[in-house]
Amino acid sequence: MEKENKIKRIGILTSGGDAPGMNAAVRAVVRTAIGQGIECVGIRRGWNGLVFSDFVPLDSESVSHILAAGGTILYTARSEEFLTPEGRDKAVATCKMLGLDAVVAIGGDGTFRGALELSKLGVNVVGIPATIDNDVGCSHYTLGFDSACNTAVECIDKLRDTMQSHERCSVVEVMGRHAGYLALYVGLSVGATAVLIPERKVDFDKDVIERIRQSRMMGNTHFMIVVAEGAGSAHEIGQRIHDEIGMDPRVTILGHIQRGGSPTARDREMAARMGYKAVMSLVQGEGNCIVCTHDGHLVTKPIEKALAEKKHLPMDRYEVLEAMHAKNV
Ligand code: F6P
Numbered sequence: 001m002e003k004e005n006k007i008k009r010i011g012i013l014t015s016g017g018d019a020p021g022m023n024a025a026v027r028a029v030v031r032t033a034i035g036q037g038i039e040c041v042g043i044r045r046g047w048n049g050l051v052f053s054d055f056v057p058l059d060s061e062s063v064s065h066i067l068a069a070g071g072t073i074l075y076t077a078r079s080e081e082f083l084t085p086e087g088r089d090k091a092v093a094t095c096k097m098l099g100l101d102a103v104v105a106i107g108g109d110g111t112f113r114g115a116l117e118l119s120k121l122g123v124n125v126v127g128i129p130a131t132i133d134n135d136v137g138c139s140h141y142t143l144g145f146d147s148a149c150n151t152a153v154e155c156i157d158k159l160r161d162t163m164q165s166h167e168r169c170s171v172v173e174v175m176g177r178h179a180g181y182l183a184l185y186v187g188l189s190v191g192a193t194a195v196l197i198p199e200r201k202v203d204f205d206k207d208v209i210e211r212i213r214q215s216r217m218m219g220n221t222h223f224m225i226v227v228a229e230g231a232g233s234a235h236e237i238g239q240r241i242h243d244e245i246g247m248d249p250r251v252t253i254l255g256h257i258q259r260g261g262s263p264t265a266r267d268r269e270m271a272a273r274m275g276y277k278a279v280m281s282l283v284q285g286e287g288n289c290i291v292c293t294h295d296g297h298l299v300t301k302p303i304e305k306a307l308a309e310k311k312h313l314p315m316d317r318y319e320v321l322e323a324m325h326a327k328n329v
Pocket of ligand 1: 017
């Protein structure tokens with residue numbers, strides 16, 4: 001016999017750095033909830049929305065025409081107040097005032113640390129991983145990663161045209177304060193001469209200078225160095241290349257352009273599945289969990305357990321990168 005659905009009203013919020021696909025996830029949560037007879041309240045500006053009672057009712061029409069939109073209609077913010085016990089007590093009070101049976105929180109690790117604290121105060125929270133860095137340890141994939149990679153690849157392909165014409169070296173900094181997923185995935189996708197990531201200690205002569213020399217010996221006359229912002233400064237790397245081998249690299253920092261844009265099909269499809277899974281887990285009596293991808297399947301993991309999980313960048317991608325620059329024997 002199906003369990004009776006005890007969830008009658010949920011809050012939804014987006015928190016941390018925004019990511020393409022957040023709106024698609026909000027839409028999926030609202031549409032699934034409505035189908036289950038659940039009312040939805042949009043909590044604006046991340047956890048601050050609960051601290052300061054900043055909310056808006058959401059119905060089916062509220063989430064029309066947002067599927068393909070980047071950013072988040074609920075706004076996002078990093079909440080200092082929520083880090084304090086007083087702020088969290090205010091958040092709990094808002095949940096009670098609104099009669100929320102649960103909150104769906106869309107964001108990254110920081111969002112889920114907040115979710116854990118709120119769950120300890122009796123609020124039922126379900127997390128959906130969304131950050132362009134793809135650095136949430138419990139989930140193989142986070143919403144926004146594929147879109148950000150495609151944005152970066154599109155930009156670097158354009159850079160390659162002019163670097164080729166002028167036979168220059170380009171140093172491109174991509175996002176990823178603590179993680180190199182973006183840099184490695186993009187580096188492989190654009191045929192980078194070298195990729196620098198926070199997870200791998202940089203041996204500048206071996207990892208950059210030698211790579212450029214090898215590429216030059218193979219007859220290449222333009223070079224692409226992709227660096228994650230957490231692995232170093234693109235400007236400093238450009239200067240060192242100039243000082244050591246006399247090139248005059250051009251430096252490009254892609255910055256926040258990687259956070260915008262319409263989500264790719266992969267992010268839209270994944271957002272729909274994650275939003276659906278989040279609501280259905282609540283309907284089936286589950287809660288205080290994070291919706292995670294594991295080998296392409298969706299699973300839910302208790303928040304505390306999920307936060308303790310670590311994932312490691314597949315370093316074998318470096319072997320693939322090197323193989324792309326194999327010298328003629
Ligand atoms: O969302 C993750 C991220 O984009 C990181 O890659 C980046 O370092 C950081 O957010 C930038 O944060 P902010 O938008 O607050 O400057």
